[in-house]
Amino acid sequence: MHLTADQREIIMGQIVPFVREEGVEAVIIAGDIYDRGVPPVEAVDLFDEFLMKMAGLRVKVFYIAGNHDSESRLNFGSRLMREAGIFARGRLDAAMAPIIVEDDFDPVAIYLYPYMEPASVKAAFGVTEALDFEKAHELVIEKSLTGAPEKMRSIAVAHAFLAGGTSSDSERPLAVGGSSNIRPGIFRPFCYTALGHLHNPQRAGADTIRYSGSLMKYSFDEAEQKKGFFLVDLDGSGKVEQKFVPLVPPHDIRRVRGLFADIEGDRAAYPQSDDYIEVELLDRGIILDVFNKLKAIYPNLMHVLYPNLQREGTMREQEGQAVLKLTEETLFSQYYEDMTGEKLGEEQQAIVHGCLQEIYREERDAK
Ligand SMILES: [Mn+2]
Structure with a gap:
């Protein structure tokens, strides 16, 4: 499912007008x-349009690659776009020089740290010793701050999992086994740190180190989260003031819970809705064709779950063991009967028998 239409409404209909009206710099x-590394064209077009809008308004944009992005593809055109006030960094490089921009007061240094996997940090900086996520981040930050102009105000942008953060289902884990946790303290040198990766807006160890969270909800376990962004005001002394600005999606993502008969029959308690919906049916038995029946009420229905059915899991497991002992021919006949309500005819049975024999023969020959 592409959520690009909803994202377009949020980006072009809410973020762009906000940036224009509030004079965001x-x-x-x-x-x-x-x-994903190779994103759908609709998503690329939308981002292109957004950058054009920002360049037209003379608003600077800073962006980095996250773990889902392709570092090279995201890096494309970055040197050319600087002229237009668009600053992208997809790939790590050993220099990691900050981008210096002027505001009403003085210059500000913006440190762009694209997603820093230990292996890519080792490759970019020619390090041979073993690095975990925290050591890799320490190393890059330390290198990039070497020779930094003293007392200049600074902002860091990074994509990482900081210790203590709350995660949700749709964030692809950064490390399988081992820890990708990083202590927030390593971002202390900066006046403000804008973090990506966690979908829930939150602070990480200090008020000036924050995740804005995702643009919208991307999984049902984010159903209760409030989405938006932080408007951050950096003063001449490097102090920040910030406020959370909520975003309103055209379709919400939420869970509905109840008995099938109630959901189907009670429009007052369960009004029709085109939100993205996951239904938790409290019924203890399976309801035939339930997905299509519920789709009449919720056209954007995504899942149907039966939390109460799982309690009968042991019984079903035993059934599963019995099923394993049946021949494929018997299983197919049963499946056919379950689906159509009719038994296989003699001729049909012969066809199934022939097909299976052929498959077995092919398998034997392949060995
Ligand atoms: Mn991520």
Whole structure:
């Protein structure tokens, strides 16, 4: 499912007008611009349109690659776009020089740290010793701050999992086994740190180190989260003031819970809705064709769950063991009967028998 139409409504219909009306000077996007290395064209077009709008308004944009992005593809055109006030960094490089921009007071240094996997940090900086996520981040930050102009105000942009953060289902884990946790303290040198990766807006160890959270809800366990962004005001002394600005999606993502008969029959308690919906049916038995029946009430129905059915799991497991002992021919006949309500005819049975024999023969020959 592409959520691009909803994202367009949020970006073009809410973020762009806000930036224009509030006189925002810069927009920071801390990674996972896209949800995959080769994103759908609709998503690329939308981002292109957004950058054009920002360049037209003379608003600077800073963005980095997250773990979902392709570092090279995100890096594309970055040197050319600087002229237009669009600053992208997809790939780590050993220099990691900050971008210096002027505001009403003085210059500000913006440190863009694209997603820093230990292996890519080792490659970019020619390190041979073993690095975990925290050591990799320490190393890059330390290198990039070496020779930094003293007393200049600074902002860091990074994509990482900081210790103590609350995660949700749709964030692809950064490390399988081992820890990708990083202590927030390593971002202390900066006046403000804009973080990406966690979908829930939150602070990480200090008020000036924050995740804005995702643009919208991307999984049902984010159903209760409030989405939006932080409007951050950096003064001449490097102090920040910030406020959370909520975003309203055209379709919400939420859970509905109840008995099938109630959901189907009680429009007052369960009004029709085109939100993205996961239904938790409290019934103890399976309801035939339930997905299509519920789709009449919720056209954007995504899942149907039966939490109470799982309690009968042991019984079903035993059934499963019995099923394993049946021949494939018997299983197919049963499946056919379950689906059509009719038994296989003699001729049909012969066809199934022939097909299976052929498959077995092919398997034997392949060995
Ligand atoms: Mn991420």
